Amino acid sequence: MKYAVGIDVGGTTVKLGLVNTEGEISGIWEIPTRTENSGKDILPDIAKAVKDKIKEKNIEDDVIGAGIGLPGPVDDEGVIRKAVNLHWERTFNVAEELSELLDGMKVRAGNDANVAALGEYWQGAGKDYGDMVMVTLGTGIGGGIIHHGQIFAGTTGAGGEIGHICLEPNEKIHCNCGNAGCFEQYASATGMVRLAKEELDSSKDESELRGVEVTAKALWDAVRNGDKLAIRVAERIGYYLGLGLSIIAGVVNPEVFVLGGGVSKAGNILIPYVRKHFDEHAFHACRDAQIVIATLGNSAGTLGAAKMVID
Amino acid sequence: MKYAVGIDVGGTTVKLGLVNTEGEISGIWEIPTRTENSGKDILPDIAKAVKDKIKEKNIEDDVIGAGIGLPGPVDDEGVIRKAVNLHWERTFNVAEELSELLDGMKVRAGNDANVAALGEYWQGAGKDYGDMVMVTLGTGIGGGIIHHGQIFAGTTGAGGEIGHICLEPNEKIHCNCGNAGCFEQYASATGMVRLAKEELDSSKDESELRGVEVTAKALWDAVRNGDKLAIRVAERIGYYLGLGLSIIAGVVNPEVFVLGGGVSKAGNILIPYVRKHFDEHAFHACRDAQIVIATLGNSAGTLGAAKMVID
Secondary structure (H helix, E strand, O other), X not given: OOEEEEEEEOOOEEEEEEEEOOOOEEEEEEEEOOOHHHHOOHHHHHHHHHHHHHHHHOOHHHEEEEEEEEOOOEOOOOEEOOEHHHOEOOOEEHHHHHHHHOOOOOEEEEXXXXXXXXXXXXXXXXXXXXXXXXXXXXXOEEXXXXXXXXEOOOOOOOOOOHHHOEOOOOOOOXXXXXXXXXXXXXXXXXXXXXXXXXXXXXXXXOOOOOOXXXXXXXXXXXXXXXXXXXXXXXXXXXXXXXXXXXXXXXXXXXXXXXXXXXXXXXXXXXXXXXXXXXXXXXXXXXXOOEEEEOOOOOHHHHHHHHHOOOO | OOEEEEEEEOOOEEEEEEEEOOOOEEEEEEEEOOOHHHHOOHHHHHHHHHHHHHHHHOOHHHXXXXXXXXXXXXXXXXXXXXXXXXXXXXXXXXXXXXXXHOOOOOEEEEEHHHHHHHHHHHHXXXXXXXXXXXXXXXXXXXXXXXXXXEEOOOOOOOOOOHHHOEOOXXXXXXXXXXXXXXXXXXXXXXXXXXXXXXXXXHOOOOOOOOOOOOOHHHHHHHHHOOOHHHHHHHHHHHHHHHHHHHHHHHHHOOOEEEEEOHHHHHHHHHHHHHXXXXXXXXXXXXXXXXXXXXXXXXXXXXXXXXXXXXX
């Protein structure tokens, strides 16, 4: 059996996994992400962890390469421009540097949202489909486009970075990015909580969301319980998600949208709210796209990273 | 010298061209598009025209294939779903059928806007760039995405069909497609004329557009002449074009946008109006995209069609 190493780099820990060519994870472990000194130890730490594991398992001849997912824009060549969470300020080729540290091993690098999309495409919710767009609903909105089975990285590695497409040109509240009206201001976990609080403030209706900490989870639980106020919020969220997906469909015409990220734990209850507004706004030629929930959770990143070096 | 035949099928005429592998058109001719009888003669007519020309020029051994651009959604395999202007109602593989009629010649088929985009990428305004999005501003808005030098057709051939992404969810006036608020309602030639007429009706200001037939050409001529009312309209058009391109950039992160179609004859005067609003709305990671005017005019379709079979 041949293996690839899948590496998922976060701001506090690096998750590593041994993945065989069938897509089975046979071991997963973590090391801390040392961001001090402009993050200069991060790649050497990873290289050491990979080498130690290969030695421990005695699989020197069976490892075909390593893929690495990173929290920043990575282009097709493996060049990263900046990764704030890793304290990396320079523009350099991550794939090449890590390959050197691994004595010439085949290495591919990608943006973490793109890599997770590839994981879902290979082994998760996108498995039975062609072109796919993954939409990651977390603190913000990330995304990844899979075209002909490959990550669509875009010119500067920002392909599929759909969180900041403008859905409300007249919005007064600013997004973290400096613009206003961004997709993630309405449909990320943060955006959902904001819309829920707006509804709680502007209405006097009873709701199980009153007097509790409003989170995306609490909101969707309330929707599931038939809470009328929560359902009104779900309608607004569904509107923005449906509108956003309809626009993306008009550009890249995917066969499936996979909704991932923390919010997707709410599960299928989201879908009808999104579907309704998607159908309303999508151009007829793109309207057949399926909308499904991600199935791999955190292992999407490990699997997708490994898949980058598996043909 | 080797040649490819580039075929550009319109609703009234089919334009054919002999294109060498350097991108030079050495001959161009037309035949009528016979749409009667559900357009069943169109492909046989084309095949006969191609064969006759090859015989006439005595280049049987130098033709490597034929590419055909069609007014309808065509997927990667060459399957067209429907082409209203050709009276084709069935779903079939155009590339395969034309290849059979040409005794097994290599044939590739694409949507006409995608094919024109490939032409501009190969020999026109997109020549010096990587990933490109062409935006065709005519009666409607069409578009084509070129990714890694190839047409991005999308799942049902609607990739790059950006004319119907929704920019004004609250619009009351309906688009031909049945939705409301579509990109092309504001920034196609038709949309531009509509916005100009709205401005003429709602203002009492003098303008050279009063008392003449308002066309996109007249509008941009007036802008060039410093007509204040026309400049206000140009600002609104620039807003919608800039917003639309910023959204597309947020999805596919191209290196360049090429503006083509009839309106692009207005030339560079459009660009600053678009650029201003693009910069305002685009996510910083995608903001470096260039915005330029197409250079090939009608020959983009012939060249792009030929390029589909030239490696």
